[in-house]
Amino acid sequence: MNLKQLALMLDLSQTTVSRALNGYPEVNEETRRRVVDAAKRHGYRPNPSARRLATGKAGMIGYVLPTGASVDIDPHFVEFLSGLGDYARSHELDLVLSPAEADDEETTYRRVAANKQVDAVYVSAPRPKDRRIALLHQLGLPFLVHGRSEGLDFPYPHLDIDNEGAFHEAGRLLVQLGHRRIALINGDDTQTFAIFRERGLRRALAVSGVELMPPMIRSAGMTEENGYRATRSLLELDVAPTAILCSSLIMGLGVVRALCDLGLSVPKDISLVAHDDVFPWLRPENFPVPLSTTRSSIRAAGARIAERLAARISGLEDDPRGEVWPVDLVVRGSVAGAPL
Known part of the structure; x- marks a missing residue:
């Protein structure tokens, strides 16, 4: 099924259907849900090239992946990606990984921004006065930080735990x-x-x-x-x-x-x-x-990062809002009074 057929079936314009599938805020929630449900039911998937031409959006979330002999595959990262991927898959978003030397990620961020192959990126494992965040702020590429940095003189969007x-x-x-x-x-x-x-x-x-x-x-x-x-x-x-x-x-x-x-x-x-x-x-x-x-x-954090990035791509979120989740303390049998 193509876009024209889907629009005819729903008795909507092709523009409305396209905007509903791409999360534009001017489409009301009821219409968006009806379009998305019909697209899933009938197996419609937008052509990436056509979507880029129609909306100016690639439907891609980017991540600069540090590589090199000193970089280990981190199970925490894999679990985070699972949550991010769950949300992205169900909202017609794809994830693009761009490998980079661990000590020179900024060069890759510049290339990603210049190529315009992704609509937004997320940054992980931030450090104090993180230069990657400062660079993305300067480049104007939508981004979200998983974690927080300190010492920067501007606000930036992030999600962290306490x-x-x-x-x-x-x-x-x-x-x-x-x-x-x-x-x-x-x-x-x-x-x-x-x-x-x-x-x-x-x-x-x-x-x-x-x-x-x-x-x-x-x-x-x-x-x-x-x-x-x-x-x-x-x-x-x-x-x-x-x-x-x-x-x-x-x-x-x-x-x-x-x-x-x-x-x-x-x-x-x-x-x-x-x-x-x-x-x-x-x-x-x-x-x-x-x-x-x-x-x-961390899986829930991955899903929330994807959700907020989707909102930033569609224009539903544009403020540098920080989000900090509380953490539960669960007491089990591994603690006791100090030995005498």
């Missing part, structure tokens, strides 16, 4: 249970999510007059092996921690393996809290001892 609040609440719980030697196994400490998490834990400890000392902090990519190595090094300290707060369930696997190798148990010897991005294949309740977590769905 990393500081999450680790503050987790730290406060551990302090209430009598722990004073609390270690942090964090993600990459050049990225703002990790900075916020450390800040939240420090704030929770400071209320009780406890300081998070540098020997109690480990920062690395969020892999099982890094969780293992960080835990082994922490437990080799002259004064070892009685509780560990780590930035990922995947790191938590390494923490548990290291404790097992050393003959230590959770929570008798070490209390453990991890951040849970809600992986369907890795559940905190299935750990040997159900794991206490700060919990937020």
